[in-house]
Amino acid sequence: MLIMIKVEKLNKYYGDLHVLRDVDLYIKQGEIVTIVGPSGAGKTTLLQILGTLDRADSGDVWFDEQNPFELKQQGLSRFRNDNIGFVFQFHQLLPEFSALENISIPALIKGQNMKTAQDNAQTLLEKMGLTDRANHKPSELSGGEQQRVAVARALMNRPKVILADEPSGNLDTANKESLHKLFFSLRDEFNLTFIIVTHDKELAGLADRIVELRDGEIINRQPAQSGAKPKE
Template structure:
């Protein structure tokens, strides 16, 4: 990470087990503001588990997570849900859009959950959808949109509350190469235009190599750069 980037997110000594299987074995990680970081590694290395801990979707067995110096891993479930809604956005491989809702409604939902004024939320949702080339899809449901359009809708939804940080778990894994390339370019444009920070778990080598930093996981550990085979 460049020393010019103030620290936004930090994980210290993170461990996580499911039953007798220890998935994370002591992870230390720091993410800077306006940084794009990719996390790569074989299936089962612990990438998604780490993402879930950093994004407050799960809690570590040991260790702590800090966002802007605030310890968030010790919050109650209610406090964490509120904090997550206000500070963190998520993009998944399978976009997780609600099928009965239009693009505009899907994007607006996190804003409504944050109790923001309806007109303000809808105006921002329309602005984001237009920015992502979806102004003609406002009233379309997911089944009426292409895979690329659905994923861009998910990106808009992740941005609706102006989160400090966006986590993306295999965001282009379900897209063809053209749509994947377009999605990757969107991430870097958002970083450029909005100063958005991204942490991306991906098997896509092109996306991984575009990031400011590429971190490699193996058997529940983050490898030191000297341990990564060229």
């Protein structure tokens, strides 16, 4: 199976604080990997580097056999927009735009024309079960609906990888379970790779692998105990 992401000897400092220490990691195409550990372990920093939102002080990141950090800034931004989708705990939707418009933004940044972008966004809204919410602004959507719009936005440019930082941390139990099912459904349909930072033990246990960080070091990497998909 193709290695989608490979990390070698990754180190990151914030001043005198050594946040990531010689991190080695590989993630296969189509794999769902959860990253767990206590607050301050370096989970979000690692995710930001994998998403090319931050740079390591030393070490290498290979993304489908390419080192994106060798690109100039404009090329790196294009690489990120084309290959990586992001889902955050607090969805980060633009409040002045509708659900349809929010989903369209990555495609418009890529240079797609408005009609094509909005047609594709409408298709994603249908997949999310939100057809009737297309013209609603984020403030008019429930928390679960907002997060589904954020997932649709992450899928807009057909990325290879979805990076999610505490994606279900702000959801109630029903919406949390629905989101977890959605991740597995999308992985199966599109062969997407998911890397998910989470404190949610249920979600962590459903993943193909769990990577545990503590004090900036990987102290454990193992198949999830359950190895099961969310219940239908």
